[in-house]
Amino acid sequence: MNLFAAFEAVAARQPDRLALQIKEDAGYRHLVYGEVARQVRALAAAMVRVGLRPGDRVALVSENRPEWIVAYFAVTAAGGTAVPLDVQLSDGEIATVLEHAGCRIGIACGKQAARLLALNRERALSHVVGLDAGASEGRLLAFRAVLQDAAGAHAVSLPTVTEDALASILYTSGTTGTPKGV
Numbered sequence: 144m145n146l147f148a149a150f151e152a153v154a155a156r157q158p159d160r161l162a163l164q165i166k167e168d169a170g171y172r173h174l175v176y177g178e179v180a181r182q183v184r185a186l187a188a189a190m191v192r193v194g195l196r197p198g199d200r201v202a203l204v205s206e207n208r209p210e211w212i213v214a215y216f217a218v219t220a221a222g223g224t225a226v227p228l229d230v231q232l233s234d235g236e237i238a239t240v241l242e243h244a245g246c247r248i249g250i251a252c253g254k255q256a257a258r259l260l261a262l263n264r265e266r267a268l269s270h271v272v273g274l275d276a277g278a279s280e281g282r283l284l285a286f287r288a289v290l291q292d293a294a295g296a297h298a299v300s301l302p303t304v305t306e307d308a309l310a311s312i313l314y315t316s317g318t319t320g321t322p323k324g325v
Contacts, residue, residue: 145304147183147220154180163209174209179216182290186217186272188299189289190248193270197222197302200244200312202268204228204237204259205252210274210286214250222302223248224309226324230255238262240314244324250274256283 144152154162158177165172174182195201201218203225205211218225226244228237230252241249241262249259249271256273260282263271269282276285312324 145219145306145308146310147187147216147304150183150216151180163212165209172209179209179213182213183216183220184301185290185292185296186213186286187220187301188296189272189284189292190217190221190223190270191299191301192295193248193284195221195223195248197304197308199223199248200226200246202226202228202237202241202244202246202249202251202259204230204249204255205274206230208252208274210252214272214274218250219304219308219310220301222304222308225311227311227313234258234262240324241267244312244314248272 154176159175161173162176162179163174190201201223203211203214203218205214215225215227226240226246228240246267247269249263249268251259251271252274256271256276259268259271270284271282272284272286272289274286276283277287279285279288314324
């Protein structure tokens, strides 16, 4: 069973059980398993619609938050390989990893979405999903808009992902300081 299938099995058994929460200015925001699974499927379908194919790499540049988890599972549900990157990496380090990993899509929070689009001079990234973007525009897909497109999510068949499919490439700096993928 692959990662998303395992998560979806739990969500199907306990759709109303608390899955994620985060403290915000107005208090805690809670997400139950059923809602997280719905968001994962919607984002996975959106990435498949814009051309993500099984095995494609997806850069994930965001701080720790519920949307990061949704994005990670969406990448695996779409058959992609997640490439999580620290928001504190320099532009040069991010550009190096994007090229080395061969990322085709990016997912990013706040200013990081604009940063990915700016670093993407060669247009290797076909699209960037902005977790905080207000509206989709050009190669920027707004996460909120993706979640509202329920019909689009149901119109896309997600690929069959085998349990031995590569889920992540983690980049770490070695003794030379040059990021290395593992």
